[in-house]
Every structure is written in C-alpha cells, then in structure tokens.
Amino acid sequence: MNAPKKVVLAYSGGLDTSIILKWLQTEYGCEVVTFTADLGQGEELEPARLKAEIMGASSIYIEDLREEFVRNFVFPMFRANALYEGLYLLGTSIARPLISKRLVEIAANEGADAIAHGATGKGNDQVRFELAAYALNPDIKVIAPWREWDLSSRTKLIDFAEKNQIPIARDKRGEAPFSVDANLLHTSSEGKVLEDPAADAPDYVYQRTVSPEDAPDKPEYVEIGFLKGDAVTINSKPMSPATILTKLNELGGKHGIGRLDLVEGRFVGMKSRGIYETPGGTILLEAHRGIEQITLDRGAAHLKDELMPRYAELIYNGFWFSPEREMLQALIDHSQCHVSGTVRIKLYKGLARTVGRWSDHSLYSEAHVTFEDDAGAYDQKDAAGFIQLNALRLKLIAARNRRIK
DSSP: OOSEEEEEEEEEEHHHHHHHHHHHHHHOOOOOEEEEEEEOOOOOOOHHHHEEEHTTTTTEEEEHHHHHIIIIHHHHHTTTTOOTTBBBBOTTTTGGGHHHHHHHHHHHHTSSSSEEOOTTTSHHHHHHHHHHHHHOTTTEEEEOOGOOOOOOSHHHHHHHHHHHTTTOOHHHHHSSSEEEOOOOEEEEESGGGGOOTSOOOOOOOOOSSOOOSSOSSSSEEEEEEEEETTTEETEEOOHHHHHHHHHHHHHHHHTTEEEEEEEOOOSSSSSSEEEOOHHHHHHHHHHHHHHHHHSSSSHHHHHHHHHHHHHHHHHHTTTSHHHHHHHHHHHHHHTTTTOOOOOOOOEEEEEEEEEEHHHHHHHHHHHHHOOSOTTTTTTTTTHHHHHHHHHHHHHHHHEEEEEEE
C-alpha cells in the first residue's frame, strides 16, 4: 500500500488510540483526522478532543450517535430477537457497522485516502470494521496498526508513548486487570483476570448492574409499548429510541438484570471468554417476545426463530451491510406489521419476566381456548380429521416397518 496522505482514525482518546495517532503520523508522515462517537459508553468525550488537539490532529469529529445507533441498528436487530450462540445480545457487534459508516463518510468529506482502527489482530472487531468499510467503499484503504507494528507488549507501548510525549495516566503504567468495551446497549469485559473460563469473574468487573443477590427485595413492574416491533413508550410515556434504552438500562441495572458469562466462538477461530452486561436489552428482548406471542402468527414466528441464528451470526461476523442480512431484515421487518401493543414486565432479582400483554392486533381468542362453553366458536370434532391427515404418513411408515421385520 502506498503511504496515505490523510487518515481518519476511530479515536477514543485512550492510551492505545493516542499511540496509534502518533504512530500514523511518524510511520506514514500523514495527516490524521480523529473521529470519536458517543454511543452511550458513559464517558466524557471532551478530553478526547483536547488530546487530539494536543497531538496535532488536522480535524476532529466528535458526534453524538446514540439515537442513530438505537434507531437504525439496535432496534432492527431486536425485531429479530437476535441472540448469538443462543445467549449473546451482540452489543459490541452491532456498534461496529455504524462506526465504520461514519469513518467512510468522514473520509469522503475530508478527502482522506485511508481509515484506521484500534482493533487487535486476534479479535472479531478488526473483521467487523473492515468488512463494513469495504462494503461501503471498495476503494478505501484500511490501516490496522496492531497487524503492522512491532509494539507487541504493554511495555513497548508505554515506551513509545514516553518517547513521543503522549500523556499516560498513572493507572495505565501497569497492566489493566481486564479490557472493556461499552455502548448504550451493553458493556463487554474480557482478558487478563477473565481469561480462565473456570474462574468466577470478580465482582468489580460488573459496572452497570448490581448483583442479583443485592437487588431490591421488592419487584418492580414496567409497561413497554410497541409499534411495528419497536419500543415507543415506557409506562405510557412516549420516548425516543435512545431514551427508552437508557431508561431500561437504569431499571435493569437496579434489579441485577442482564449479566452473562460466555465462552464464545470467535469468527477468527479461537474461543474467547467475555463478561457481558445488557440490562436494558435483556428487558427489551423479553418484552418484544411477549408482544409477538399475541400478535405474530405461528408460522411467521417459527420461521423467524429458524432464521434468527443465521441473522445473529451475520451480525456477529461483521456482515451488517451484506445482501443476505438485508434480505433477512426485509423479511423480519415485514413480520412486524402487526407487532404493536403493550407488555407488562416484572423485574426481580436478576430476572425480567412477562406477566401481561395486550394489543388491538392480538390473534389470541379467549372464545376458542376457554374451558367453559365456547358457544360454538370451535367444534372439537374437527380435530379428528386434522389428526388423521397428519397421522397418515406415520401409519404408513409403521405398517412398512412391521411388514419387513
């Protein structure tokens, strides 16, 4: 690759991306534009601006993307009830395509010929960032410093920072006990003290949720309103997508909801142990399934559930902008035309449980399922023919098997 003249860097303001900023300047002699996104990670972003200015960034972008993140990425994913390997709510995976989208857009705006990220060569994020970028601009150059430089240890990183007058926080001179990624949907912690999957995670790893044992002894109830598959109200109050997720995070964290200790199969080949906290997302998933229970036809619901693992794997592996994900999304979105109504959720000691659901679009008919006189709504004799039709092939198989013994 020819040396780039201008690079757009996904910049957190932390030590690693600050080192990358300086490394790009020294390695390529290029201008560096920084992009810092507020995705609800809960950190003050102005320090990132100050650091970028001090380090000579040619342009600095700091953007609040919380509403776009939830509206255009999180909510479409939750319409699918997506879970990777049956458990993981994909909090890290779903943030990467939005960051890549903005990197590519800023590069076009700035006339930059490359983008750069801080994902390591061992993880999934490098794949997610780069697949998304190439899907949006096939000509973009991507620089992944962790695959190029020789700063392969914390000691070498600190030495590079000191030689280049990069500010180092006191607690960064030693090894961090674990690595954290956070956004409005979740926190993800991995590495160091969490690398032994046989050892329980220390309490200090958890940042958004109280321990379920320490959660309030009294349950709390919340009503979530849906319109075409997306949450639009909490306790009858209309809210924006990001505001809804923020409120659900608050409620879930208070009641110890949304903790997950998972050993997952990474796309790049190895298994990795992570500790995830998704308090609001866990409540939202339960509520969405609750409203689908009464508004979604059985055949449509079962087809969605069959397709969901494939959809979740596409997102986990970084294929948000692929045609197959878009095809599945069209199917999923169509299924949500009548997924409107309200769900009541009970929050208690780490559990979010549906205890009520109602909708003008409901397919539930009490007249058909009552144990009392149904006044002719359903003739039970009709079941006999249904059973015989479905039993015919089983009878034929049984007769064949008896005949050839």
